[in-house]
Amino acid sequence: MVIRAHDYLELVRAPAVLTVLGDTLAGGAAAGQPLWGRRLALPVASACLYAAGMALNDYADRELDAVERPERPIPSGRITSRAALGTAAGLTGLGLALSLAGGGRGSGAVALPLAASIWTYDLVAKRNAVTGAAAMGVCRGLDVLMGAGAERARAALPAAVVMGSHTVAVTALSRGEVNGTERGTASAAVATTAAVTTAVVSGALHAAGPANPGRVLPVVAAAAVYAARCGRPQWRAAERPTAANALEATKNGIRSMLPLQAALALRHGSWHAAAVIGAVDVAGRLLRTRTSGRKVSES
Known part of the structure; x- marks a missing residue:
C-alpha cells in the first residue's frame, strides 16, 4: 500500500493544527514570558499534541467513520488503524519532549495532564456530549x-478560561455536523461568543485604565474579527440548524481561535505574539486556498 504525505496531513487535520499555535503564545503573554529562544518550541509542542489528538480521533472513530465519513484516511484504506494509533503515540511523545525543551519543568508539568486529557477525550469522554465538550x-x-508554565499558571488562568469556554461551545456544535444540530446548542454558542468577546474587551479596559484608552483599540479590533468570524455562522446555525450550517459554524469556530488568541496577546501588551498569530492566520488562509479542491474536514 502506497501512503502519501497528503494522507497523513489529512489524518492530523493540517489546516486546523495552525489554530493551536497561538495558545501558548497567549498564555506566555499573560504570564509575562518572553517570545524568543527555546520558548519558540512551545507552539510546536502544541501542534504535535493537537495533531496527535486528531490522529487518535480517527482511530477511535474508525467504525463510525466507515458509515458517516467513508472518505477519511482510515475507512478509505489509505492509512491503517495501527498506523494512525502509532502516529498519535509518536506525536504525543514528541509534544511532551518539546514542552520540556521549550518551557522546562514548568511547561512539562502542564503538558502531561494535557496529553492525558487528549487521550481521555478521544477514547472515553467524547462518547457523551456533555463530558466530551467539557474535556475538549x-x-x-x-x-x-x-x-505560562506551572509556576505562572495563575496569571494565565483568565486566558485559559476564555479559550476553554470558546472550545466547549464549538465542540458542542460540532456534534451536529452530520445529522444537524439543535437551535438551543447553536444559540448557546452565539451567547458564548458574545460573552467571550465581552470578557476580553472588558479585561483590556480594566487593565488599560482611563489614562491609556489607545491600548484597548487593538484588542477591540481583534475581538471584533473574532466575533464576526465566529458569531455569524453560529447565528445562521441557530436560525436553521442543518448539518451544513453546523459544519460551517464549526469550521469558522476553529478558525476564529486565531483572532481570539491575538486579542488575548494584545490584552497583555505582547505585539510580537499577536503579529506571529496574525501571520499564522494568513498562512492558514493560503493553505486552505491551495487545498480547496480537496475535501478535508477540520473537526
Missing part, C-alpha cells in the same frame, strides 16, 4: 497554561 475545553485551557 479542558484540553484547550491546559494548552494555554502550558505557555
